[in-house]
Every structure is written in C-alpha cells, then in structure tokens.
Amino acid sequence: MAELLAELEGVTAGYGGPPALEDVGFRVREGERIGVLGPNGGGKSTLFKVMLGVLPVTRGRVDIRARCGFVPQTERSRLDYPVSALDVVLMGALGTLPWWRRPGRPERRSALAALELVGLERLARRTFGELSGGQRQRVLIARALMQDAKLLLLDEPFAGIDAASGARVMDLIDQLALRGHGLMIATHDIEQATAWGSVLCLNRRQVAFGPSRTTLTREVLEETHGAALVTLPGSGRDAPQAALQPPHHHHHPG
Amino acid sequence: MTAVWHALADPWSEPIVALAGAEVALLALVSGTLGCWIVLYELSYGAESLSHALLPGLVLAALTGIPLLLGGAIGLLVAIVAVGLAQRIDGIDPDAAIAVAITSLVGLGALLALAPASPPGIGGILFGDVLAVTDGDLLAAVGLAVAVIAGLRLLHGRLLLAGFDRATARALGARPLLAELGLLALVAATIVVAVQALGNLLVVALLVGPASAAQLVSNRLVPMMCAGVLTALAGGIGGLYLSYYAGTAGGASIAGAIVALYLLAVGASTGGRAARALGGAGP
Numbered sequence: 099m100a101e102l103l104a105e106l107e108g109v110t111a112g113y114g115g116p117p118a119l120e121d122v123g124f125r126v127r128e129g130e131r132i133g134v135l136g137p138n139g140g141g142k143s144t145l146f147k148v149m150l151g152v153l154p155v156t157r158g159r160v161d162i163r164a165r166c167g168f169v170p171q172t173e174r175s176r177l178d179y180p181v182s183a184l185d186v187v188l189m190g191a192l193g194t195l196p197w198w199r200r201p202g203r204p205e206r207r208s209a210l211a212a213l214e215l216v217g218l219e220r221l222a223r224r225t226f227g228e229l230s231g232g233q234r235q236r237v238l239i240a241r242a243l244m245q246d247a248k249l250l251l252l253d254e255p256f257a258g259i260d261a262a263s264g265a266r267v268m269d270l271i272d273q274l275a276l277r278g279h280g281l282m283i284a285t286h287d288i289e290q291a292t293a294w295g296s297v298l299c300l301n302r303r304q305v306a307f308g309p310s311r312t313t314l315t316r317e318v319l320e321e322t323h324g325a326a327l328v329t330l331p332g333s334g335r336d337a338p339q340a341a342l343q344p345p346h347h348h349h350h351p352g
Numbered sequence: 353m354t355a356v357w358h359a360l361a362d363p364w365s366e367p368i369v370a371l372a373g374a375e376v377a378l379l380a381l382v383s384g385t386l387g388c389w390i391v392l393y394e395l396s397y398g399a400e401s402l403s404h405a406l407l408p409g410l411v412l413a414a415l416t417g418i419p420l421l422l423g424g425a426i427g428l429l430v431a432i433v434a435v436g437l438a439q440r441i442d443g444i445d446p447d448a449a450i451a452v453a454i455t456s457l458v459g460l461g462a463l464l465a466l467a468p469a470s471p472p473g474i475g476g477i478l479f480g481d482v483l484a485v486t487d488g489d490l491l492a493a494v495g496l497a498v499a500v501i502a503g504l505r506l507l508h509g510r511l512l513l514a515g516f517d518r519a520t521a522r523a524l525g526a527r528p529l530l531a532e533l534g535l536l537a538l539v540a541a542t543i544v545v546a547v548q549a550l551g552n553l554l555v556v557a558l559l560v561g562p563a564s565a566a567q568l569v570s571n572r573l574v575p576m577m578c579a580g581v582l583t584a585l586a587g588g589i590g591g592l593y594l595s596y597y598a599g600t601a602g603g604a605s606i607a608g609a610i611v612a613l614y615l616l617a618v619g620a621s622t623g624g625r626a627a628r629a630l631g632g633a634g635p
Contacts, residue, residue: 150523168523179392179516180573189513193525200509225571245524 100128102163103249103280104149109158111148117156118144120303126249126280131271133291133310134284136300137323142284145300146251149282164280167247172234173258177227183237184222187212190244205244212240216270232263236270249280256285268293288319363596368483372549372602375485376588378493379546379558382500384581386542387563388573389504389535392515396564400556401454403543405431407461407552410477415470420477421492424544431457432540461552480551480603483595489548496545500538507534512573550603557607558584565610565617583613 104126112118119141126132136142147153150166167190187209188201195201201209213219216236226234235255242250252271256264268290271281283294291297292310299305299313299322306318363369390399409427413420434457438449465474476484504511514521514528521528539559546555566579590613591606598605 147523152522166523168520170517170520174519175517176515180567180571180576181512181516182572185512185572186516189509189516189524192509192513195509197510198506241524 100130100278102127104163104166105159105161106149107159107161109148109155109160111144111153111155113153118302119148119300122158122300122304124298124304124307126282128248128278128280129275130280130296131275131294132280132282133294133297134282134300135286135288135291135297135319135322136284136305139302140322141300141302143253146253146282146284149249149251162249164248165246166249166251167242167245169235169238169242169250169252169255171254171257172231172238173254175226175234175238179227181226182223183213183218183226183229183233183240184209186226186237187222187240187244190241193245209240209244212243213237215243216240217266230263231259232266235259235263235267239267239270239274243274248278250274250282252281252283254284254286256287256290288314359597360593363593368485369592369596371485371487371490372482372592373589375482375490375493375549376592376606377585378490378497379549380562380584380588381497381581382493382542383546383558384562384566384579384584385504385577386500386538387559387561387584388566388577388580389511389515390539390559391563391567393511393532393535395536395539396556396560399539399543399559401435401450402428402431402540403547403555403559404552405434405454405457406543406547407458407477408464410547410552411461411464411470411474414473414477415464419488420548421544424547427457427461428540428544476551478551478553479601480547480549480554482549482592482602482606485549489545492545492548496541500542503534503538507531511535550606554603554607557610558588561607561610561614562587565614568617568621583617584610587613 102125105124107123109122110117110120118139122141122145124132134142134145144153146168148155148160149162150168151162184206188205190212191201191205191209195205210219210222213222216239218233218236218240221229221233226237229237239250239252239255255267255271259267271283271294275281281294282298283291285291292314294310296308297310297313298307299318301322301324305322306313364373390396406424406427409423409425409430410420411423412418412427413423431454434453435450438444438453439446441449464470465477510521510526510528510531513524513526514531518528542559543555546558550558562584563576563580565583566576570576570579587610588606591609592602594600594609595602595605600608
C-alpha cells in the first residue's frame with residue numbers, strides 16, 4: 099500500500115472569529131491526486147495553511163508525515179520583480195538552508211533539475227515576469243519540488259492561464275503523481291476534479307470526501323457551492339458534469 | 353588635455369571637497385544597494401515621510417548642542433511612534449493619518465527652528481551641508497556602510513522571497529516580518545546618517561533616485577544594485593563638481609544630478625522599448 103503522507107481528523111480552524119473550517123478529516127497517500135472543491139471563502143486556503151503548519155488548529159488532529167510544498171496562484175505573483183525563473187526556484191531552498199547561508203552550486207543543480215522536470219530548463223535564465231502564465235505556474239511548481247516536498251498543495255493552478263497551458267499543467271500533475279507525489283489541487287472546475295482520483299468538498303466544513311465518481315452527486319455539489327445546479331446537455335444521468343448557477347454572480351471560470 | 357585634467361583634479365586638492373567625496377562615495381554604496389529594496393518594497397513614500405518627520409529631533413539637537421546624529425535618532429523614534437499611533441485611529445485612512453502626523457512633526461520642527469531665540473543654521477538641517485562633513489560623520493558613514501552591506505548580504509534570500517510573494521514566504525520556511533524589520537532598521541539608520549550630508553529634505557533623492565533609475569535599466573537584482581551604486585556615485589561626484597564650479601549648494605547639486613541621471617534612464621528605457629516595439633513590428 100502506498101505510504102501515508104498526511105492524515106487529518108476532526109480539524110477545526112479559524113482566525114479568531116467563528117471557525118473558517120470545521121470538522122475536516124481525510125487521508126492523502128503517495129501518488130494520489132485530490133481535487134479540493136469549494137466556493138471562495140469555503141475554507142480551501144485555511145485547510146492549506148493548517149497543513150503547512152502556519153495556522154494552528156483549534157480542534158482536531160493533524161498528522162503531516164511528509165514535507166509539504168505550497169504552489170500559489172501565478173495570478174498573484176509580481177511580474178515587475180527582477181528575478182529569473184531559476185532565482186524563483188532557488189527560493190525553495192531557503193527553508194532547508196541555515197539562515198546565514200545562500201544557495202550554492204548543489205542548490206543550483208537541484209533547481210535546474212526541478213525546472214527540467216517541469217519542462218522549462220531552457221528558460222531558466224528568462225525573467226520570471228516575461229514568462230507566460232502557464233510557464234510561471236510550472237516555475238512555481240518547480241519551486242515546491244525544490245523544497246523536496248512529497249505532498250504538494252496547489253492553489254487554483256489553472257486560474258488565469260489559457261487552455262493549452264492548462265493542459266500542460268494537468269499533464270504535469272499526472273506525471274508528479276506517477277513519481278509518487280501526493281497532490282491536493284484547489285479548483286473551481288468540477289470537471290477537472292472528476293479527472294483526479296478523489297475529491298474533498300468544502301463549504302466552511304467538510305461536505306464530502308471520497309472517490310470523485312461516486313462522491314460528486316448533485317446534493318454534494320449543491321451543498322458545496324450553495325447554489326442551484328443545471329445539468330449540462332449531453333451529460334449522462336449519473337455523470338457529475340454540471341454547470342453551477344450561483345445565486346448572485348456569474349460562474350467564476352476555473 | 354592638461355586643462356581638463358586640472359579641472360577634474362583641482363577640487364580634490366581641497367580637504368573639505370575630498371572629505372565630502374569620501375562621504376558621498378560611502379553613501380552611494382549604501383543608497384545604491386539599500387535603495388533597490390526600498391523601491392522593490394514600495395517603501396519610498398515611507399522613507400520620505402520618516403526623513404522629513406525627524407526634523408524636530410534635528411532642530412532640538414542644534415538648539416541644545418547634542419550631536420545631530422543623536423537628535424536625528426530620537427526624532428526618528430518619535431516619528432515612528434507617532435505614525436504607529438496615527439494609523440490606529442479608527443475611521444481615518446491610514447495614509448491620511450500618516451500625512452497628518454508627518455506634517456505636524458515638520459511644522460513643529462519649523463516652529464522651533466524659526467523661533468527668534470534659535471541660532472541661524474536651519475538651512476544646514478533642511479538641505480544638509482556636504483562640504484562641512486567632519487571626521488566623525490565620515491566614521492559614522494563607514495559604520496553604516498559596513499552594517500548595510502553585511503545586513504543585506506544576510507537578509508538577501510529572505511528579502512527576495514518576502515518581496516516576491518509575502519503570503520507564501522512562511523510556507524517556504526522564511527519569516528517575512530523579521531526580514532522586513534531588519535530592512536526598516538537599515539533604512540532608519542541610513543536616513544539618520546545621510547541626513548547630515550544631504551539634509552532633511554534632500555536625503556530621499558539619494559535613497560530612491562539611483563535605485564529607481566537602476567530599476568529602469570536592469571532586470572536582475574544584483575545588476576540593479578550595481579547600476580544603483582554607479583548612478584548614486586555619478587550623481588554624488590557630479591554634484592560636487594557642479595557645486596565647486598558653479599558655486600551652488602552641495603546637497604542640492606547632488607540631488608539635481610541624481611534627478612538628471614534618473615531622467616536619462618527614463619529616456620533610455622523608453623527609447624529601448626520603442627526600438628524593440630519597432631523591431632518586433634518589422635518584417
């Protein structure tokens with residue numbers, strides 16, 4: 099059986115006020131891809147902060163057995179910053195180096211290897227801000243790999259990138275799972291989440307967790323997004339393909 | 353040829369100019385490197401505010417005869433506390449609160465300086481007197497340069513990460529707050545020391561100008577810092593020549609030279625972009 103990377107049980111966490119996330123419990127193993135679904139403010143970021151150890155839990159048990167790496171949204175990264183793709187990946191070495199040491203030759207070698215893994219070794223010297231959205235996202239994934247992270251937490255990796263780049267990121271996720279990484283991917287896109295093995299549905303509490311084929315029922319999706327569902331034409335009776343009809347605004351593209 | 357050489361060499365035969373040149377070179381090293389972080393962390397407005405707000409401390413030091421360095425440091429502490437308190441007032445935009453706190457302090461400084469009982473010399477505090485640099489000032493600048501270069505070397509990776517994406521820094525094992533506090537301490541120390549040479553009103557030109565020019569012409573941090581130091585050095589030395597031959601005020605000449613170099617960089621970067629756009633549009 100694949101090695102257990104993380105286990106959460108009855109976890110509640112928040113920022114001082116009412117809990118941002120309640121009663122969360124699940125396991126991640128090597129090679130697993132888990133789609134994390136939920137509306138904005140549904141607790142996806144809170145869950146990641148808990149797993150990264152930067153937000154303490156108010157209740158429950160968090161057992162993280164592998165190094166966790168975080169991949170932020172590229173939409174939020176600074177494009178005016180004077181750094182190369184390689185410089186960004188090298189930032190991943192900071193946590194493992196003593197505070198007075200700067201990355202040296204071994205770190206540069208690992209960083210280039212990480213860039214090679216995401217297919218960007220030829221753009222290592224390119225300015226980060228000049229890369230396309232999809233390439234920037236892959237650089238940020240390489241930075242998490244540089245941390246030697248076995249468990250990767252990706253925050254909306256498809257936000258703000260085009261379909262072709264999205265497909266490459268999707269491939270990379272599959273590749274990393276095959277190499278034994280566990281991946282948790284926060285997303286708005288239900289269809290994408292179905293492509294991965296499991297889903298975790300959050301809406302300020304855990305709505306459901308399990309294999310995506312059986313877990314993503316209409317009830318679960320409605321409870322997760324707090325919105326009425328419209329089934330897309332052409333989707334089968336049990337297929338989870340569905341479009342959301344949020345009560346106030348248009349569906350946010352994933 | 354000899355005439356040009358004489359024109360270039362003459363000013364330095366005067367001890368006060370040589371001393372000013374050494375001070376300017378040390379401050380160029382500090383402002384060219386530290387300034388890059390000020391610009392990247394968008395601290396320019398804060399640095400300007402703090403440098404203005406320490407005026408009452410400087411004036412009180414001049415009135416009571418304590419060293420300006422000490423007066424400036426006390427003034428800076430008072431300014432930091434005033435800004436911190438002003439930001440906590442509910443219902444007021446923090447920027448507006450800071451502006452009120454800073455102008456109050458500048459007003460208080462002017463009130464003290466322009467009182468009939470005050471000795472003359474307020475100009476030196478507002479605009480600096482780079483040609484009156486003492487051995488003590490130079491020693492302070494050496495100490496500052498060592499502290500800033502060592503501090504930036506140690507904080508480099510953390511500052512780079514926290515400035516790039518602060519929200520993720522902790523997840524990557526860095527404590528951004530610590531790096532930022534270190535940076536602010538270096539900025540505060542630089543303002544207190546550099547104010548002696550360039551004055552309360554002009555010190556920001558040195559802290560922000562060269563780094564802003566450097567940002568326009570470089571896309572990596574270390575080259576940006578080198579360009580910042582060179583720009584500050586060229587502006588500082590050029591300003592001293594201007595002051596020597598045109599008889600203009602030293603601090604103002606330096607600030608003017610830095611602004612001229614900044615405008616040159618704006619021109620170069622705009623021209624470069626236009627040329628690239630034209631090249632890209634061509635066959």
